[in-house]
Amino acid sequence: MSGAAPRTAAADHADPPPVPHRTGTPRAVALVHAAAGALACLALGHTLWHGLTDPGIALAFGALIAVGELARWGAGPPARGGAGALPGDRESAPLGVAGALAYALLGEVAGRPTSHGVLQTVAVVVAAGLIGLVPHVALGRGPALDHIARRVLTVGFAATCFQPLYNTGRLAAWIGDGTYYTCYLLGILVLTALCDAVLAAALARARTGWPYGPLLRDELRSLLGIGSAICASGLVIALATAVAGLWALPVFCLPLLLTQFSFRRYAAVRATYRQTIASLARATEIAGYTPPGHARRVAVLSRAVGRELGLGEADLNVLEYAALMHDIGQLSLVDPVTGGATAGLPSAEQRRIALLGGAVVRQTGVPAEVAVIVERQADPFREQPLPARIVRTVNAYDDLAGGDGGPGGTLRALERLRLSTAQDFEPRVVEALARVLSRPLGPA
Amino acid sequence: MRQLPMGAYAYIGCAVLAAVGCAAPAALPAAGTPWPTVALLAVLYAACERMRNCPLTGGRAPAGGAPAHGDGMPPRWGCPVLLAGVFLLPPAAAALVALPGALLSGTAERSPAARRVWHAAELALAAWAAAQVFGAGGSRAVLAPEFPYALLPAAAATTAFCAVLAVLDGGVLVAAERHAPRTAWRGLLLRSLAPHLVHGLAGLMMAVLWRSSYGPAAALLVLLPMYISCWVFAQYHRERAAHQATIRALVQAVDLKDRYTRGHSERVGRASVMIARELGMAEDRLEVLRFAGILHDVGKLGVPTRLLRKDGPLTSEERRVIELHPEYGHEIVRGIGFLGEARAAILHHHERMDGKGYPYGLRGREIPEFARVVAVADAFDAMTSTRSYRRARPVAAAVAELRRSAGAQLDPRMVRALVAALARHGWQPEVVTAGADGPALPPPRRAGVPLRRRPAPAAVPPPGTTALPGTAVTPHPGAAKGER
Secondary structure (H helix, E strand, O other): OOOOOOOOHHHHHOOOOOOOOOOOOOHHHHHHHHHHHHHHHHHHHHHHHHOOOOHHHHHHHHHHHHHHHHOOHHHOOOOOOOHHHOOOOOOOOHHHHHHHHHHHOOOEEOOEEOOOOHHHHHHHHHHHHHHHHHHHHHOOOOOOHHHHHHHHHHHHHHHHHHHHHHHOOHHHHHHOOOHHHHHHHHHHHHHHHHHHHHHHHHHHHHHHOOOHHHHHHHHHHHHHHHHHHHHHHHHHHHHHHHHHOOOHHHHHOHHHHHHHHHHHHHHHHHHHHHHHHHHHHHHHHHOOOOOOOHHHHHHHHHHHHHHHOOOOHHHHHHHHHHHHOOOHHHHHOOOOOHHHOHHHOOHHHHHHHHHHHHHHHHOOOOOHHHHHHHHOOOOOHHHOOHHHHHHHHHHHHHHHHOOOOHHHHHHHHHHHHHHOOOOOOOHHHHHHHHHHHHOOOOOO | OOOOOHHHHHHHHHHHHHHHHHHHHHHOHHHOOOHHHHHHHHHHHHHHHHHOOOHHHOOOOOOOOOHHHHOOOOOOOOHHHHHHHHHHOOHHHHHHHHHHHHHHOOOOOOOHHHHHHHHHHHHHHHHHHHHHHHHHOOOOOOOHHHHHHHHHHHHHHHHHHHHHHHHHHHHHHHHHOOOOHHHHOOOHHHHHHHHHHHHHHHHHHHHHHHHOOOOHHHHHHHHHHHHHHHHHHHHHHHHHHHHHHHHHHHHHHHHHHOHHHOOHHHHHHHHHHHHHHHHOOOHHHHHHHHHHHHHOOHHHHHOOHHHHOOOOOOOHHHHHHHOOHHHHHHHHHOOOHHHOHHHHHHHHOOOOOOOOOOOOOOOHHHOOHHHHHHHHHHHHHHHHOOEOOEOOOOHHHHHHHHHHHEOOOEOHHHHHHHHHHHHHHOOOOOOOOOOOOOOOOOOOOOOOOOOOOOOOOOOOOOOOOOOOOOOOOOOOHHHHHOOO
């Protein structure tokens, strides 16, 4: 679901964020792809050999999945800072996933039991997904292989938990078909969602090299958002089809479409908001208070250091906003500080500018935490919250290294920071910064 | 706190009596009311009403008064529960489902008790009417084999539900909020019909599952997507309000530097929209144009503060520096995608029709349309507001001056449009703080924090000017207290 690295506000403005793309495919990713591919081939082969059972039902669900895949979120023009910016929008084809889960958990249609097994479920999901992909590929948008692989594995898992037990009649013998049946399906879905989150985080870790814990936390958090809506819709479609027949499919997709629409609009306004914040941040550069690109560099580097220190996506966003706007207080100075480098000013002056900045930030409607970080960026580190420490350190680094710096500048700047770790900069943050800078392909 | 008018109490009283009349038959022993179902649904609906303030929604109602009404989402996401009740229960019992939830719901607005009673009565009436319509369509059962045929009566019932709500809502707007009867009902039904139909489908789904062997637990799951989408909807409104606040912060950053332009940006935005309305531009372009007007001087951020605050004539060197501001402005907003045409307006709002403007010396129709609009609005507001070097002029004098400049400096078409709009609507120069559109913004800046290093000299207009129209340089609340 979250195949690419999340877009960042800082990156919206100029170059894409320097994410380290390791050469070749990491082993974990290759492993997942191979497993999914093997399962898909097995399923397709088995289904081709034995033929489809209940072809009408398979066709209906296949159509639903294909349509869902067609109406994928990224289907519009790739907007800058588009849908990917939103934590909780990890799923790009909610309708397709809900349809696939519903087919995996489908026991009967209008009261008549079905008998499609695990392999046919996977085969239908794969075939429909591939058909839905064709237009995307034709338009030059590459298939998100990670998504497909994860979809195949999770649907396979859900179907394995349900179909054999149901088809052999054991499930009915154990728990009947009342409320417990619903609870059992719900349990399967929760388990499936958890597995999917673990898998997604592992894939993201393999691709980006970021720490696993925060990635998993973000995935789990996004489950609460659209993830739960997808699971609930999948289950409702399965149950409603069991009661009311295939009519339920088109009718009961509508609430999910509504959810998807809300998410899209939210993502759009969020992207715009980020662009505006980034523009506000650049006002100090245009005004000549800070060197060009300073706010963006500090934001990207702060995000990388924050990730290195294990912050989650929500905290990273707050950190990024604060880093973008950390110099905004200088706008109320009549004359620019030489070179915009506040790191060289007396600390009382630095704090005054920070307070002025906080006052401006409070007007912008960003979360109050951002204003707090901006206000306290010049305090000694023991009195600061962690994000403020990061902003302070990275800001000082950028001032000292003077933009790109080069290898010599980097080392000298880091040395200066290390010398001030008694009071101004936290040693842990400085070391994280050094680690981020030492990566061969730039900050992540 | 304003008291409700007597008419409103009478109106609400009538509605309550009608609702009691509708619901009373449920208590008769002959009615055969399925009390467990009624109780379950009522509890569920009450929970939905309470959930609006639960931690998952961020604990806050969406910023702004009633965004839920404006954008086509009914304010009550528990609506599918009510409609499920309509599909499952006889009319009198369906009317009962909404009562506990509506009576217990928290509301922060004035006269909460009257509001709660009103909502309860309104929902009960709507549910009763909808259940009557659903029952009239044939059998009451939503059973499996009849499922596709249940869609039609369900849609009819939902429409009835929505229509009754719209009629009653319009009435209460007239009675309690003193809306004009002519406009009170406008658009109420159309706006809410589509979301209600979606909710109706969800309600039908709940009813089907409720009756099935899977039981009410499965029906509960239907609510989850609805809840999530309403939650996202609220988030959307929060984020949109925050975005508008950020745009304003950009403008206020300019105000920090150039104290004589305070309020200028907002007014230029307003005048630009007036011109565009007169020209009959599409509504979405109006919105962009408003931002173009608001942000047109944002490039002044790039001009040294000393120059902007300089009293007395500028040297030609200094003037050249100030004339860079359109380009700075364009550079600042370059990355804001949705501004689109507004970016060109910001870059070109100082071009002249005869080609003697800056930065590029475009002439006539080479100048983007938005830039020509903003140029007229800018000139008009500059003349009708007090600046450091002169007082404001009356609107009539400014209009005469605009007419003189039309052709050489300004686009005559835009000038004509502005004059026509002024004749029709007049001109209110006072600063509008919160946007007239969209959700209300967080309160303006705290007065205690000094945003300015130098104490601001009196921002009060010179004596004698206050009576003139256009003296909009109202002292900001923070200006006086912020000084040390």
